[in-house]
Amino acid sequence: NLRDEPGVKVMAKPMGVVGCVMPSTNPIVTIGANGMMSIKCRNACIIAPHPSAKNVSKKTVDMVRKEIEALGAPADLIQVIEPEYCSIQATDELLSQCDVNNATGGPGMVKAAYSAGKPALGVGAGNSPSYIERTADVAQSVKEILASKTFDNGTVCASEQSVICEECNRDQVIAEFKKQGGYFMTAEETAKVCNLLFKNGGHSMSAKFVGRSAQVIATAAGISIPDGTRVLIGEQQGVGDGYPLSYEKLTTVLAFYTVRDWHEACELS
Secondary structure (H helix, E strand, O other): OHHHOOOOOOOOOOOOEEEEEOOOOOHHHHHHHHHHHHHHOOOEEEEEOOHHHHHHHHHHHHHHHHHHHHOOOOHHHEEEOOHHHOOHHHHHHHHHHOOEEEEEOOHHHHHHHHOOOOOEEEEOOOOEEEEEOOOOOHHHHHHHHHHHHHHHHHOOOOOEEEEEEEOOOHHHHHHHHHHOOEEEOOHHHHHHHHHHHOHHHOOOOOHHHOOOOHHHHHHHHOOOOOOOOOEEEEEOOOOEOOEHHHOOOOOOEEEEEEEOOHHHHHHHO
16 A cells, blocks of 8 residues: 555546536536536546437536636636537547546436446436334424425435335325325336336336326326325335336335334345
8 A cells, every 4th residue: 555655645536528428317516516626636527418318418417517617717627518419429430539437317327328438437327215103203304304305306326115014104104195186006006107107017217207296107007196295105014026116216106105113124125
């Protein structure tokens, strides 16, 4: 370990140009985060937008460039593939030319970054469970879960995907979700929504329903929900194949589980 050698000082050094692959679900905040991390570490970065978010990505980068110039720094510390040239092929070419790559998005995008022959960092799917333990403040827990899940209609990969409660607080948790805008679907309604979100039993949800409101999803599934519904909730008995709502759902749908105690909750999570 060089750090332990007398007279040796180890210093970080910039990589150069960072290729940043953006997701379609939250390109604005990801451009901000990737841009700050790159520039803070004395790198430049080039943004590769997702084709379905190319215009908002271009607008965001243009805004950042103006602010960088206002600080007296070169605007070209952050650049973007122009919308008319935005494509998978252009992204692949960019990744092959940059010094290091950072990809945020689905498995295909992350794999592309890892396959470009350059050092790469990748972040893909999330699937966060939220456990409401028997001593939890149920009203506050439900409030925070719904606030997180409804932000940008659930498109942030860190948003909750499943709720786990215990047998002893199940009724209280259900009542509180209903009070705050959660709609508990019947088994038949849950099946309809699952068929809508996950085609042919797959694990990846349909892009058509990413970031959609509960009302849009319910209407498409042919079910009726009360006005003011914020999130659709479907009970599940397990995880994995056969339990579609246990997968990541980048939209306003939650899975719901009941366990006996914290041991079972940890195992399920």
